[in-house]
């Protein structure tokens with residue numbers, strides 16, 4: 001067993017009273033995303049007590065168990081609704097939502113749209129592994145067309161959701177995409193997402209070799225990370241590419257970065273105005 | 281000596297009285313989605329809460345979101361309310377189970393309408409009694425209250441908040457359309473004239489705190505999110521630290537505690553009103569607006585020489601067993617009128633165990649149960 005020295009940043013944030021091991025498969029990208037999240041909170045210098053991690057249900061949802069913040073593991077697809085209540089009740093808290101692609105885009109799709117429309121001051125971190133991991137590899141709204149899963153053994157017919165386009169269309173303040181292969185860049189994105197007012201959406205592409213890769217030509221974790229390395233291109237480069245070059249490529253980077261006030265700020269301003277006018 | 285302040289009297293709808301009661305109890309957060317016949321609760325909250333210090337009103341995208349938001353706000357330390365009706369109540373069930381499992385105080389008002397499905401939106405019904413008891417999945421305790429007139433809407437809302445906070449649990453207030461939409465004169469109690477209970481917060485250092493620890497009352501203290509007590513909240517079956525567990529002894533410990541914390545306080549929780557039950561041969565057991573019809577029927581029966589009485593249920597669940605046992609000591613007949621096909625008479629029969637004869641009166645046509653209907657059955661003995 002390797003020695004835990006406590007020098008790593010992560011050791012300041014893991015829960016030592018939680019019985020390990022964790023539930024993730026070796027090689028899963030979810031742990032890398034959690035690492036970037038912790039390091040970005042650390043860099044921003046936010047005290048643990050001021051952070052609330054709200055998670056949905058799925059492999060991604062389990063991440064909340066291991067970290068020493070205020071953590072709320074909710075129902076499948078509903079993390080953003082809990083987060084909205086927490087943020088409105090305590091606007092000073094940094095509320096970060098961890099969701100899977102099934103969680104955020106399928107069962108929770110409506111909440112994602114409305115959180116963006118409201119521009120609630122919450123950071124939505126969507127761990128997109130193109131599949132339902134925890135339930136054994138059924139297709140998700142992010143499964144690419146033609147891919148094979150447990151529930152479309154003959155190939156996915158539906159088109160895959162573009163999280164970035166969806167979040168931007170619905171009115172999110174900040175929208176970005178990164179991958180677990182490009183860790184440093186993902187960390188930077190996460191820092192910015194947490195610092196911005198209003199609703200931020202970060203899509204982190206994270207491989208699930210166990211449920212997705214093995215059925216779609218990526219047998220090992222290494223195959224999956226190689227794919228990420230090849231497929232992802234910065235949005236600036238992507239925009240200069242031809243239609244032909246863009247095929248099977250994934251633009252990453254920051255797509256929307258505004259500073260509109262969050263719903264909670266607008267509510268508090270309205271409340272102050274109404275109370276000045278003659279409330280109690 | 282200061283003269284006691286006179287109570288302010290207002291002319292209010294049942295739904296309006298719910299809002300008054302909630303605000304008196306310290307509610308500062310409403311999240312909801314409109315649906316008839318509960319919408320006035322939401323509309324009045326929308327006008328009132330932004331005028332109150334720290335008052336938050338938010339209209340969510342649906343009932344599932346409403347429940348999520350109020351659970352989140354409750355975890356952050358607020359006293360929270362939502363209101364709905366049948367179909368919305370069905371949507372709330374998954375997160376209702378979450379609130380029970382994560383021991384989150386909240387009050388949910390369901391102004392019942394005829395069902396199943398979108399059913400009868402504006403007609404009185406009492407069709408959600410068993411949904412309130414068993415709507416969410418799994419074995420679980422629940423507190424369900426009711427009110428039969430506008431004053432009671434106010435009083436029982438305060439009671440609902442107090443129980444939610446005291447027992448760290450969701451409390452459901454089941455109203456029917458008649459009660460919710462009746463306008464009557466009510467008295468608003470002054471602060472200090474009624475009990476206001478708020479959840480116990482931990483006083484030990486954060487390192488010692490175990491969020492789901494066994495306590496004398498079975499109710500662990502609950503700090504607001506962000507106050508220095510960092511712990512994990514989950515709908516999964518969890519150990520004393522709040523972490524998911526599959527160990528049989530930990531599962532049983534949690535399940536037994538959440539049942540016991542409610543079951544053992546039946547004197548506090550199981551509320552009834554009685555009228556002339558002490559010597560009654562025939563006892564009507566009713567709740568909601570039907571209890572008002574029953575009250576008149578019982579008085580008329582007495583005038584006609586029948587020893588009739590009324591056991592009015594203000595708590596529907598846990599079912600007031602002791603109080604029913606008491607009337608069963610002498611009652612030959614129990615009459616259970618309700619606006620459904622027999623959802624509460626099942627409970628009565630369960631407790632009765634064949635001792636008295638149980639007569640049911642069931643209206644499922646969107647009409648109220650009239651005093652004369654009940655009187656007729658009482659007079660048959």
Ligand SMILES: Cc1ncc(C[n+]2csc(CCOP(=O)(O)OP(=O)(O)O)c2C)c(N)n1
Pocket residue numbers: 057058059060061076099100101102103104127129131132133134135140
């Ligand atoms: C209401 C409800 N429906 C279905 C499920 C079963 N379920 C658990 S996790 C999951 C999907 C998980 O996939 P995703 O959100 O993509 O996260 P991942 O496991 O891939 O990280 C589903 C469907 C559930 N828990 N609750």
Ligand code: SF4
Pocket residue numbers: 023024025027028029030059060129133134207208209210211
């Ligand atoms: S099933 Fe997939 S998403 Fe879940 S832990 Fe394993 S690799 Fe990760």
